Amino acid sequence: MSNVETIGSLGENESLKRTIARLNLSEHALVGPGDDSAVINAPDGRFVVTTDTLVEDHDFKLSWSTGYDLGWKAVASNIADVAAMGAVPTALVVALTAPSSTQISWLEAFADGLSDACTQLAPGCGVVGGDLAASEKVMISVAAHGSLEGREPVLRSGAQVGDILAVAGTLGRAAAGLALLQSGNTDAIAAYDDWVNLQRRPQPPVAAGVEAALAGATSMLDVSDGLAKDASRIAKASAVTLQIDPLMLQGFEAVIEEAARAIDANPGEWVIGGGEDHSLLATFPSQATLPRAFKAIGLVLPQGPAPVMLGASPLPESGWDSVTG
Amino acid sequence: MSNVETIGSLGENESLKRTIARLNLSEHALVGPGDDSAVINAPDGRFVVTTDTLVEDHDFKLSWSTGYDLGWKAVASNIADVAAMGAVPTALVVALTAPSSTQISWLEAFADGLSDACTQLAPGCGVVGGDLAASEKVMISVAAHGSLEGREPVLRSGAQVGDILAVAGTLGRAAAGLALLQSGNTDAIAAYDDWVNLQRRPQPPVAAGVEAALAGATSMLDVSDGLAKDASRIAKASAVTLQIDPLMLQGFEAVIEEAARAIDANPGEWVIGGGEDHSLLATFPSQATLPRAFKAIGLVLPQGPAPVMLGASPLPESGWDSVTG
The missing domain is CATH 3.90.650.10 (PurM-like C-terminal domain)
Structure with a gap:
């Protein structure tokens, strides 16, 4: 037995509680983390959604990136897809799998990275839900949401000759x-x-x-x-x-x-x-x-x-x- | 070299194309799969969102569940969280990681499971986006969305003495x-x-x-x-x-x-x-x-x-x- 707290020794509930405590809130959330689902404002009656996943040893190496870096990167890579529609990022849900031997301090740094990336890259956007599960490798899957604020989405298919x-x-x-x-x-x-x-x-x-x-x-x-x-x-x-x-x-x-x-x-x-x-x-x-x-x-x-x-x-x-x- | 088509031999784009072709469309999607993000209707100006992940050897074994089963289960476990808010499921995004040796037929069966679960459990709901990446183990992460149709969400916190x-x-x-x-x-x-x-x-x-x-x-x-x-x-x-x-x-x-x-x-x-x-x-x-x-x-x-x-x-x-x- 070691005295270092890990997500395995703390369990899912306590680990999630510590993580959620470090997250910034979305300004657009009517119901935030902690229930079966979150409820998010979509003032113009539509929302934008995208998903992107980072897999250990394929998209990153733990020896090159800290937990903070990976939280940041997971946010950045997803909200870029929201921005690419001409939308404002509003809310994220984050699924993380990690070995149960992962130290809670790594998870806390990951949460800080999520939080800081939202605050600095897309103020008002925040994490509204998540999931934590054990696995041999670290895997981070994010779904990001945004508001078009009444505008039409900018698609890939609209380029015109002469543009x-x-x-x-x-x-x-x-x-x-x-x-x-x-x-x-x-x-x-x-x-x-x-x-x-x-x-x-x-x-x-x-x-x-x-x-x-x-x-x-x-x-x-x-x-x-x-x-x-x-x-x-x-x-x-x-x-x-x-x-x-x-x-x-x-x-x-x-x-x-x-x-x-x-x-x-x-x-x-x-x-x-x-x-x-x-x-x-x-x-x-x-x-x-x-x-x-x-x-x-x-x-x-x-x-x-x-x-x-x-x-x-x-x-x-x-x-x-x-x-x- | 083998003649069996795998997601590694086909690559991400072709594998995704084959998968998307088998999915049913969400009735609520204004922009479906294929762009940076999807755009989904949220008629009452709000949407519900939740995420849940299934990890190989923790949540399932490939020897016990087919690709079809896992597609079904990923949908079912997520839309249950939408239903638990009193909402109607409208749209899902699905992130899948799998070994590059995975046969395309497994991925196609997975897509059929996603599709049939939507059709049978939550008609009108469909997959509007996804992500496919290589990893040693299969991992399925879904974010599910729903509409409250003007109702207040049913939270965990409202139980009253005498209920x-x-x-x-x-x-x-x-x-x-x-x-x-x-x-x-x-x-x-x-x-x-x-x-x-x-x-x-x-x-x-x-x-x-x-x-x-x-x-x-x-x-x-x-x-x-x-x-x-x-x-x-x-x-x-x-x-x-x-x-x-x-x-x-x-x-x-x-x-x-x-x-x-x-x-x-x-x-x-x-x-x-x-x-x-x-x-x-x-x-x-x-x-x-x-x-x-x-x-x-x-x-x-x-x-x-x-x-x-x-x-x-x-x-x-x-x-x-x-x-x-």
């Missing part, structure tokens, strides 16, 4: 962070800890989702699997070709170029193929004023030989597949 | 099924396959949730962890004592008595401590007309020495803890 393609947020930085961690090069990790930290605690531009909707965005999604793969999703859903201007990616590459050199990597591949930045990729009518958070990177063309072109060349769909890796 | 305690659905049958499977007694399993099948594919009395709300239920929950444990949750939340009349449990015991005898078990323990029937336990004002699905099993007393009494004796909180087992 401007633009991105809000970073490209390639999370991939840089991952490559640095994988390199095991402790000097490089220390020197470029901003990218490592962004990998651990993504910073999706949540407010830019609503701004895009208000500016007339015709399509939008969250860049979770890499620019090439996610751009091709808009292209296919909208039956168009997206042409990315390679010159417009140079700024994204420049930021991570030094880190790439330190570990002999190619920053261009990170920008085009790297996932987990959780930026927003959107199309806007050519006469629209782009919201400040967005930077134009290309154009919408009639459907051509490839869904996505980088300049004059077809861009292969590289990127992350959550099953095959 | 009648009543249950809709079965007690102990799912525990009987589990004990039969654990016994390995193939003759007994074959003879009492009704209880085994109820364990695999629970039949929560979903419509009874709304009926209870309309009849004025003062508190309600879904009996997922056993009568003793779940009754104590109402008692604690309402600051009352629930007194269960042992005579009123005899009918529940009688049904599973023969199966208990076949494997030398105690049917009374199944009725009091067995989880996963996903019945509804509710309290009603003494003058209320109980809906037909409900059977009175006790009374609400002022808070006494124990949260739950069985006749004149305190009832210990046995039951299922999802962390400690």
Whole structure:
């Protein structure tokens, strides 16, 4: 017997009680955690819902990310999908499975990460329910909800020929962070800890989702699997070709170029193929004023030989597949 | 290389596409699967949300349950929590993790189980989004949503002294099924396959949730962890004592008595401590007309020495803890 409190020694009820005590409340909850279900406001008579799961050793390593990091990341990756509809995140439910030997302090840090990510990335949003179960590996599954506030949702399928393609947020930085961690090069990790930290605690531009909707965005999604793969999703859903201007990616590459050199990597591949930045990729009518958070990177063309072109060349769909890796 | 198609050989996108094609649509979805989020109707300006997770070797064994069974069970266990608020289930999101060696036929059967459970237990409800990821073990996490249709939610905390305690659905049958499977007694399993099948594919009395709300239920929950444990949750939340009349449990015991005898078990323990029937336990004002699905099993007393009494004796909180087992 050890004196360290674990979720196994405390049991589900006590562990959940300690976790819930650390969570911030959703401003939109009429009934919060503790009953069979929560009850959430949906003032315009609709709600937005999405789900995303993080699996140990597939999506993260416990040696690279703290409980706090993972709580943050679970929130960030899900509310980015809410923002990508042009909605405001309102409420989350969180299912966590973890070994019963997990220390309660890890779980408390996880709750703090959930809480801080809500407060900092989507003020007013909070965790309204959850589930805790034993398993050999840590698995975090979140369902996130949002309000469209009377607006129409921005889908992937609305891009029109002649629209401007633009991105809000970073490209390639999370991939840089991952490559640095994988390199095991402790000097490089220390020197470029901003990218490592962004990998651990993504910073999706949540407010830019609503701004895009208000500016007339015709399509939008969250860049979770890499620019090439996610751009091709808009292209296919909208039956168009997206042409990315390679010159417009140079700024994204420049930021991570030094880190790439330190570990002999190619920053261009990170920008085009790297996932987990959780930026927003959107199309806007050519006469629209782009919201400040967005930077134009290309154009919408009639459907051509490839869904996505980088300049004059077809861009292969590289990127992350959550099953095959 | 094998010719059997697996989720690993097909990848996330193709596997999800095949799954989604088998799902029934939610009548309440304005935007269904395929975008960053779904958009669901919430006509009274609120929605109900809950989440529950099933973990391989903790909540189920793949040798005892098919993909179809698990799809069914994941829906049933979650919509019971929606029904327990007095709400009508409208939409689900489903996260599945499974080994990449999982055959696509298993995933298709899982989708059929999701679909059939929605159609049969909660017509109009459907799966509106999901996530598929690789992991060593199968894990199913669902978030279920519902509409209160303008009614107030029925919480755990509203039981009043003098109320009648009543249950809709079965007690102990799912525990009987589990004990039969654990016994390995193939003759007994074959003879009492009704209880085994109820364990695999629970039949929560979903419509009874709304009926209870309309009849004025003062508190309600879904009996997922056993009568003793779940009754104590109402008692604690309402600051009352629930007194269960042992005579009123005899009918529940009688049904599973023969199966208990076949494997030398105690049917009374199944009725009091067995989880996963996903019945509804509710309290009603003494003058209320109980809906037909409900059977009175006790009374609400002022808070006494124990949260739950069985006749004149305190009832210990046995039951299922999802962390400690």
